[in-house]
Amino acid sequence: MCKGISILRAKIKQELYEQHELARRVTLRGEQEELHFMYTDPVVELPVIHHGQLVIYEWGNRGNKESRLPRTGWCRHESLKAGKWRWLEPELVEIPADFGLEKGVWFQIVEGIEGVVVCDEHEHPHVYMITKPASHYFATMTKHDRMPALINQEI
Amino acid sequence: MIGHVDADCFYVSAERVRFPHLRGMPVGVLGNHGACIIAKSYEMKAAGVKTGTPIWEAVPLCPQGVYLKRDFTWYEVLSRKMLAIVQAASPRVEFYSIDEQFYLARDWTLDTARRLQSEILQRVGVPVSIGIAPTKTLAKLISDTSKPFGCGIVLDQHDRQELLAGRPITDVSGIAKRNAARLAEHGITTCDQFAAADRAFIRWLLTKTGEDLWWELNGISVLPIQMKRPEHKFISRGGSIGAASRDPARVRAFVVRNIERLVEALTHYKVCCDHLILSLLFTDAPERTLRSSLLGSQGDFDALLEAALHLLPLAWQPPTAFVHYMHVIAANLRPVARRQRSLFEQPKLEDIKHAVNSEMGRFALRSGATMPLVDVYGDAANAYDICDIYGKSCF
Numbered sequence: 001m002c003k004g005i006s007i008l009r010a011k012i013k014q015e016l017y018e019q020h021e022l023a024r025r026v027t028l029r030g031e032q033e034e035l036h037f038m039y040t041d042p043v044v045e046l047p048v049i050h051h052g053q054l055v056i057y058e059w060g061n062r063g064n065k066e067s068r069l070p071r072t073g074w075c076r077h078e079s080l081k082a083g084k085w086r087w088l089e090p091e092l093v094e095i096p097a098d099f100g101l102e103k104g105v106w107f108q109i110v111e112g113i114e115g116v117v118v119c120d121e122h123e124h125p126h127v128y129m130i131t132k133p134a135s136h137y138f139a140t141m142t143k144h145d146r147m148p149a150l151i152n153q154e155i
Numbered sequence: 156m157i158g159h160v161d162a163d164c165f166y167v168s169a170e171r172v173r174f175p176h177l178r179g180m181p182v183g184v185l186g187n188h189g190a191c192i193i194a195k196s197y198e199m200k201a202a203g204v205k206t207g208t209p210i211w212e213a214v215p216l217c218p219q220g221v222y223l224k225r226d227f228t229w230y231e232v233l234s235r236k237m238l239a240i241v242q243a244a245s246p247r248v249e250f251y252s253i254d255e256q257f258y259l260a261r262d263w264t265l266d267t268a269r270r271l272q273s274e275i276l277q278r279v280g281v282p283v284s285i286g287i288a289p290t291k292t293l294a295k296l297i298s299d300t301s302k303p304f305g306c307g308i309v310l311d312q313h314d315r316q317e318l319l320a321g322r323p324i325t326d327v328s329g330i331a332k333r334n335a336a337r338l339a340e341h342g343i344t345t346c347d348q349f350a351a352a353d354r355a356f357i358r359w360l361l362t363k364t365g366e367d368l369w370w371e372l373n374g375i376s377v378l379p380i381q382m383k384r385p386e387h388k389f390i391s392r393g394g395s396i397g398a399a400s401r402d403p404a405r406v407r408a409f410v411v412r413n414i415e416r417l418v419e420a421l422t423h424y425k426v427c428c429d430h431l432i433l434s435l436l437f438t439d440a441p442e443r444t445l446r447s448s449l450l451g452s453q454g455d456f457d458a459l460l461e462a463a464l465h466l467l468p469l470a471w472q473p474p475t476a477f478v479h480y481m482h483v484i485a486a487n488l489r490p491v492a493r494r495q496r497s498l499f500e501q502p503k504l505e506d507i508k509h510a511v512n513s514e515m516g517r518f519a520l521r522s523g524a525t526m527p528l529v530d531v532y533g534d535a536a537n538a539y540d541i542c543d544i545y546g547k548s549c550f
Contacts, residue, residue, distance in 0.1 A: 008176055029179075029180050029181070029219045030176060030177065030178055030179035030180030031176070031178045031179040031180075032176050098176060099221055104214050104215075104218060105210065105214055105222055106219070106220065106221045106222060107221070107222055107223070108174070108177075108221060108222075108223050108224075110174075135530075135533065135534060136188070136189075136397070136530035136531070136533070136534060137185075137188065137189040137224060137534055137536070138189065139189075140188050140189035140190050140210075140397070140398075141185065141189040141190075141210055141222060143211075154534065154535060154536070155189075155224050
């Protein structure tokens with residue numbers, strides 16, 4: 001699967017950076033700064049390209065029992081196709097990312113990950129990462145049987 | 156003088172050409188099955204990750220490392236660009252391997268080497284190290300020691316002695332573990348000891364190949380720059396089969412896949428073979444290699460597959476052993492044009508397969524016996540491997 005992503009700092013507008021207090025997410029392991037978004041973070045959120053705009057939305061529903069939204073951060077491609085999310089009127093979006101993390105393994109993401117945005121009862125948007133069965137290669141790399149639905153990329 | 160151009164951590168550098176944000180990061184490129192590191196950046200190397208390390212051992216050593224899937228098609232594109240630049244700079248160039256070239260150095264100053272280095276960096280984006288010396292072996296040794304992004308020249312006796320002094324003999328390309336152990340039994344462990352040893356003794360111990368290296372380390376060039384790949388003595392296809400298996404259908408499917416790849420290579424080089432060798436490596440039993448004599452010179456799928464499947468149960472001993480590597484090797488090669496043809500030869504299914512795959516893509520039409528390898532064929536990256544890059548002289 002994908003428990004976290006990293007995106008280059010340079011891809012995030014300063015306004016968005018300040019609005020969401022993203023400074024706490026900054027890390028440096030190469031020549032360019034990155035922002036890490038992990039499902040285990042105190043504030044669970046992801047960058048999303050929605051209606052052509054790069055925004056930051058809450059990542060799934062980690063622990064709100066009151067919410068009508070599924071209590072997870074991921075959406076199986078199979079269940080989406082089977083119509084199990086239809087009642088939430090999901091919108092397909094792109095989660096831009098440069099790297100993904102699963103079971104301690106950082107893998108490269110070329111464009112991004114497919115996601116869906118759904119709204120909770122207060123009309124707040126939440127993003128779920130779409131997953132599919134892992135390829136043999138990804139499963140060997142990460143020892144996980146699911147992988148994110150990568151855009152125009154095969155691992 | 157002979158120059159040697161060697162790309163610095165080539166696969167990683169090639170990835171950094173198209174993904175510049177990987178610069179400065181610990182990066183590892185994974186092999187065919189996503190399990191082992193086949194190339195690593197200097198940052199990852201500094202964390203203790205070595206080539207061949209499985210990813211599950213690399214991650215604890217380098218948790219911030221990024222692991223990439225290999226893409227030999229892209230690496231070949233950059234390799235050929237590098238080759239073209241070296242060819243423009245020299246009249247004699249050997250395409251030694253995907254990331255190395257030997258060339259005739261007409262001008263052997265550091266400035267010239269640095270100009271070539273800059274040109275490759277500027278036009279291809281890949282950093283290289285360059286060595287210039289009187290022989291190929293010394294040139295390769297000095298470029299290796301100049302890494303990363305360095306240039307070195309062996310001009311005279313003093314430079315040569317300085318290069319060889321105390322350097323492990325295993326640093327010399329062509330002296331691997333087995334020969335190193337033989338030499339060590341006679342107290343030879345370093346390059347300078349090897350060069351100072353008796354030539355006849357080295358020949359006795361390591362045959363002509365060893366003697367050639369002895370001349371080369373002593374500054375006498377005996378290994379020429381080969382502009383054209385020498386004729387093959389063997390052609391081999393195979394490698395890891397991923398997770399070790401004792402499933403007969405899966406192992407058999409890999410034999411079929413490797414025979415199909417071997418037939419492609421034989422067709423490319425316009426050769427056929429008199430013998431087929433099957434080599435199996437097990438995780439829990441000693442390696443076994445068996446040879447089959449073919450009925451006449453063969454290069455077609457049916458004949459080679461029949462021989463390979465005949466060898467499979469004989470080589471797979473004990474039959475409960477887990478297979479994890481295999482090679483099918485065509486030996487006693489001869490040009491197809493000189494093959495004794497049968498009176499009863501007819502157009503083969505193989506010809507149709509070749510025609511279809513030329514149009515539709517490699518493996519679009521393949522043997523049904525490969526069906527158990529859905530995972531392998533389901534990944535387009537498996538359609539192109541390092542050995543599919545033709546024209547290199549090293550293998």
